[in-house]
Amino acid sequence: MRPQKFHGRYPSEGRQCAAPGCSEPGEYRAPGSEGPSFDGPGDWRWLCLDHVREFNAGYDWFEGMTADEILAAQSPIAGWERETRAFRPGAGAMPRWADFDDPLDAIGARASEIRGRAQARQASREQAARFTAREREALSVMGLGLQADRAELRKRYSVLVRRYHPDRNGGDRSHEALLQRVVEAYQLLRGAAAFA
Numbered sequence: 001m002r003p004q005k006f007h008g009r010y011p012s013e014g015r016q017c018a019a020p021g022c023s024e025p026g027e028y029r030a031p032g033s034e035g036p037s038f039d040g041p042g043d044w045r046w047l048c049l050d051h052v053r054e055f056n057a058g059y060d061w062f063e064g065m066t067a068d069e070i071l072a073a074q075s076p077i078a079g080w081e082r083e084t085r086a087f088r089p090g091a092g093a094m095p096r097w098a099d100f101d102d103p104l105d106a107i108g109a110r111a112s113e114i115r116g117r118a119q120a121r122q123a124s125r126e127q128a129a130r131f132t133a134r135e136r137e138a139l140s141v142m143g144l145g146l147q148a149d150r151a152e153l154r155k156r157y158s159v160l161v162r163r164y165h166p167d168r169n170g171g172d173r174s175h176e177a178l179l180q181r182v183v184e185a186y187q188l189l190r191g192a193a194a195f196a
């Protein structure tokens with residue numbers, strides 16, 4: 001086996017570079033139209049060295065992110081800072097390939113991980129804003145998340161009432177205080193704007 005100069009090199013196994021009109025072997029992989037995400041590993045396109053370099057130079061790792069998300073992505077996070085420096089647009093130098101076992105994998109995965117986290121934070125803020133502080137407390141009494149809908153609220157209430165009601169527990173009143181909290185939480189949440 002030939003020594004592999006670049007860690008990101010894969011035997012082409014007959015694959016041809018995906019760049020239009022290029023007939024070089026496709027030995028380097030780059031994120032495809034659906035890059036890796038929380039939904040799965042994504043797909044890849046196979047490129048020759050020249051074209052993977054071109055691809056990497058023009059790839060916008062922050063595509064689709066807001067200014068705040070980009071700022072968050074650039075804050076010091078272990079393992080990310082060095083990579084950001086190496087790939088900063090306009091830095092002039094080629095990426096330091098030797099720094100990474102598999103540069104495209106490492107950077108692509110990290111970028112979508114950070115993007116995914118920023119999106120999750122944003123979604124969580126939006127969900128939290130649906131409820132008042134008292135309503136959020138009531139949700140936690142009922143063991144419901146911020147994404148709960150009206151159907152889920154009703155379903156959980158009926159489960160908890162059955163679980164804690166003395167009539168359903170052979171007259172055992174040990175859960176009475178808990179049942180009372182659940183009833184109060186439900187009464188509050190039933191009238192919540194988020195469940196209207």
Ligand SMILES: [Zn+2]
Nearest residue numbers: 017022048051
């Ligand atoms: Zn090529």
